[in-house]
Amino acid sequence: MKPLDIPTFQPRLKVLNREQALVIHAAALEILEKTGFKMEHSGALEMLSDAGCRVSDGDWVRLPAYLAEEALSSAPRQIALYDQQGNKTMPLRDGNSFYGTGSDATFTLDMETGQRRRTVLRDAANFARLVDGLENIAFAMSMANPEDVPVEDIYVRVFAEMIRNTNKPMVFIADSGKDIARIYEIACLVAGGEAEFQRKPFILNYSEPISPLRFPANVVEKLIFCAEKKIPICFPSGTNAGGGAPVTLAGAMALGIAENLVGLVVHQLAGKGSPFLFGPNVSVLDMKSTVVSYGCPEWSLTQAALADMRDEIYGLPTWAYAGASDAKVMDAQAGAEAMFSIVTAMLSRSNLIHDVAFLEFGSTSSLEMLTMANELIAMSRFFTTGIPVNEETLALEAIERVAGGGPGSMFLMDDHTFEHFEQAQFLPKLLDRSRYDSWEEAGAMDLYKRCNIEAKRILAEHQVAPKSEEVLHEIERILQG
Amino acid sequence: MSDFKALAEAVTKGDIKTAVAETQKALDSGSNVQDILDNGLIATMDEVGERFSKGLIFVPQMLRSARTMQECMKLLQPLFQESDVTSKGKVLIGTVKGDLHDIGKNLVSMMMEGAGFTITDLGVDVAPEKFVQKVQEVEPDIVGMSALLSTTMPSMPLTIEALQKAEIRDKVKIMIGGAPVTEKYAQEIKADSYASDAGSAVTKAKELLGIRG
Numbered sequence: 001m002k003p004l005d006i007p008t009f010q011p012r013l014k015v016l017n018r019e020q021a022l023v024i025h026a027a028a029l030e031i032l033e034k035t036g037f038k039m040e041h042s043g044a045l046e047m048l049s050d051a052g053c054r055v056s057d058g059d060w061v062r063l064p065a066y067l068a069e070e071a072l073s074s075a076p077r078q079i080a081l082y083d084q085q086g087n088k089t090m091p092l093r094d095g096n097s098f099y100g101t102g103s104d105a106t107f108t109l110d111m112e113t114g115q116r117r118r119t120v121l122r123d124a125a126n127f128a129r130l131v132d133g134l135e136n137i138a139f140a141m142s143m144a145n146p147e148d149v150p151v152e153d154i155y156v157r158v159f160a161e162m163i164r165n166t167n168k169p170m171v172f173i174a175d176s177g178k179d180i181a182r183i184y185e186i187a188c189l190v191a192g193g194e195a196e197f198q199r200k201p202f203i204l205n206y207s208e209p210i211s212p213l214r215f216p217a218n219v220v221e222k223l224i225f226c227a228e229k230k231i232p233i234c235f236p237s238g239t240n241a242g243g244g245a246p247v248t249l250a251g252a253m254a255l256g257i258a259e260n261l262v263g264l265v266v267h268q269l270a271g272k273g274s275p276f277l278f279g280p281n282v283s284v285l286d287m288k289s290t291v292v293s294y295g296c297p298e299w300s301l302t303q304a305a306l307a308d309m310r311d312e313i314y315g316l317p318t319w320a321y322a323g324a325s326d327a328k329v330m331d332a333q334a335g336a337e338a339m340f341s342i343v344t345a346m347l348s349r350s351n352l353i354h355d356v357a358f359l360e361f362g363s364t365s366s367l368e369m370l371t372m373a374n375e376l377i378a379m380s381r382f383f384t385t386g387i388p389v390n391e392e393t394l395a396l397e398a399i400e401r402v403a404g405g406g407p408g409s410m411f412l413m414d415d416h417t418f419e420h421f422e423q424a425q426f427l428p429k430l431l432d433r434s435r436y437d438s439w440e441e442a443g444a445m446d447l448y449k450r451c452n453i454e455a456k457r458i459l460a461e462h463q464v465a466p467k468s469e470e471v472l473h474e475i476e477r478i479l480q481g
Numbered sequence: 482m483s484d485f486k487a488l489a490e491a492v493t494k495g496d497i498k499t500a501v502a503e504t505q506k507a508l509d510s511g512s513n514v515q516d517i518l519d520n521g522l523i524a525t526m527d528e529v530g531e532r533f534s535k536g537l538i539f540v541p542q543m544l545r546s547a548r549t550m551q552e553c554m555k556l557l558q559p560l561f562q563e564s565d566v567t568s569k570g571k572v573l574i575g576t577v578k579g580d581l582h583d584i585g586k587n588l589v590s591m592m593m594e595g596a597g598f599t600i601t602d603l604g605v606d607v608a609p610e611k612f613v614q615k616v617q618e619v620e621p622d623i624v625g626m627s628a629l630l631s632t633t634m635p636s637m638p639l640t641i642e643a644l645q646k647a648e649i650r651d652k653v654k655i656m657i658g659g660a661p662v663t664e665k666y667a668q669e670i671k672a673d674s675y676a677s678d679a680g681s682a683v684t685k686a687k688e689l690l691g692i693r694g
Contacts, residue, residue, distance in 0.1 A: 104631070106661045118663070145631045145661065154631065175632045210581050242541075243584055287539040290588060290678065363660070 010386045013347035016308040027254035029065040036062040037213035041220035047269045068261045071268040077315050079232050079275040082200040084167040092317035095349035100139035102355035103173045105365035119144035124158045128165035133462030136377040139169040143365040156182045171204045177221035189474050204232040211237045211244025227271030234277035234319040235263035240292045243285030256280025279306050279319035294324040294361045295337030304348035320350030323373040324358035330369050330448045343380040368451035375430045382426040485521035492525040495545030497552050504553040514560045522550045526595040547595040568599040570690045574625035575603030577636035582629035588679040596683045609643035628659040638670040654689040
């Protein structure tokens with residue numbers, strides 16, 4: 001008999017139809033042609049003008065649609081991010097989803113006291129090390145905006161600290177063209193030279209213009225630097241519905257995409273074919289607290305919509321968020337909100353998904369939250385893999401053996417179970433399924449406590465393959481200089 | 482004191498047309514400008530602010546009321562000088578040098594105006610020298626500074642320093658706010674007050690100037 005060979009359907013979330021996607025895209029182009037935008041970088045202004053944009057009032061630019069379409073067609077359809085040892089660990093294409101942390105938290109939940117306190121450089125190190133040790137966290141961001149570092153050096157110092165503590169790919173922040181050049185110098189050192197870095201890039205820059213439609217010089221400076229050096233970049237503005245953008249999600253998306261397209265056009269003019277990760281941040285401004293929500297359903301909805309637009313129109317890998325919360329502590333709200341965004345981001349096939357382990361709408365980071373999210377991502381991955389249907393998984397022979405096997409015969413004893421249970425089931429490590437008495441005996445710990453212990457264990461035991469003495473020495477020299 | 486029930490209701494609902502008509506009616510019937518301002522508009526906005534703080538209404542509703550009040554103020558303002566109207570205090574506000582993010586600052590301005598303060602908004606990316614110049618010109622009671630980025634926060638102490646050098650630091654109270662700003666930071670740079678959001682900015686401003694309620 002010919003073995004069954006049925007492809008496995010993998011659950012996929014769609015939230016926009018093709019017509020909706022095309023109309024939002026058209027609206028974005030209309031914003032650029034009719035409304036225009038404020039470009040405060042003189043070099044970019046000149047490039048745009050030379051390329052066919054109309055410039056008025058000094059720095060107000062109107063961009064014809066064909067320029068956006070041209071940029072969309074010259075940007076690469078896939079971005080491969082490597083780890084720091086040269087392995088291609090993050091092929092950003094198709095429906096691949098990769099999760100990582102966020103940047104610049106002002107506070108962190110202290111692992112020893114449980115209290116919220118200002119972040120320090122040591123926190124960036126701890127988060128990078130924990131990311132390195134968690135199998136489902138693919139890349140690192142700083143999770144700290146340290147108070148014990150001179151402000152002008154924050155991003156370089158944080159970057160160096162992360163380099164010392166992880167070998168995974170990194171998404172980094174810089175302030176301007178000055179510190180990004182130093183960061184790039186460090187990255188090239190680690191890669192073994194500029195050519196090596198460009199062949200196997202392991203960093204991606206995060207820069208953002210200001211909604212609505214304002215492009216500050218220092219932000220565009222970084223965009224052009226990345227385009228010229230072929231450093232992958234994302235350029236998501238905060239077109240949060242009701243804040244930087246209209247309160248209705250379609251308009252907020254159109255505005256965010258318009259701003260992203262401006263970035264893409266400048267980027268492709270400065271470095272045709274350089275890698276650009278597409279997508280704005282479209283969350284909501286909370287109508288009571290005026291904070292930008294990190295636990296709302298809207299953000300998950302708009303990034304799912306963006307993934308649909310990628311498939312229908314853009315073809316460029318997308319930028320997304322998940323695993324964060326507005327809760328102040330890692331409580332039930334934090335778990336619910338984190339899981340909601342993690343599973344929907346994966347189901348909608350967002351590509352690079354950041355902000356995992358943020359609490360308090362991105363103001364506070366938590367090592368425990370990151371440890372929990374690692375397991376929630378595994379749970380989502382299991383779900384998204386679907387149900388393989390074949391001879392082995394239908395297990396008709398096992399059914400016959402057990403059902404016809406007489407007294408004492410059971411599936412738990414059958415070879416089929418022994419051979420398959422590790423793939424057939426999701427086996428949680430931190431989510432507790434123990435019986436009440438054993439749970440009580442083990443200390444009656446809630447998930448926060450269990451994550452705290454696990455995070456401490458990983459930080460104590462996990463070995464990060466060190467950089468060479470020479471590289472470390474050179475990094476130190478760059479930091480001093 | 483006149484009865485401003487209809488005016489109060491219109492401001493609360495954010496019904497600009499009715500509120501402006503009611504303000505005109507009050508003026509026509511000879512009500513005192515200070516009375517309309519204090520007991521018609523500011524008292525209503527205090528209540529709106531209170532309802533907002535309790536989470537009973539949302540930001541757009543509160544802002545619509547504030548805008549309604551602004552429209553009514555346009556009728557009153559020309560009469561201020563002749564009738565010697567007093568405001569709760571003068572506030573000079575702006576985002577600090579290097580920072581172009583202004584949603585938070587705009588919210589604070591609107592709420593303070595609603596509470597009866599007179600606002601001079603310097604906009605975004607305001608250099609220390611500009612703060613100094615404007616303080617000398619406007620003579621405000623309070624200077625409000627906002628920063629969204631940790632990289633622009635150092636412009637706050639620089640501005641305070643510039644005010645010191647110009648020997649006008651002690652003539653004003655300094656309030657700061659913005660995402661990365663903390664109470665501790667306010668103490669470090671010797672600002673007089675820190676507010677975590679627009680609502681508490683009003684409360685803190687009143688405290689600084691010793692205004693009750």
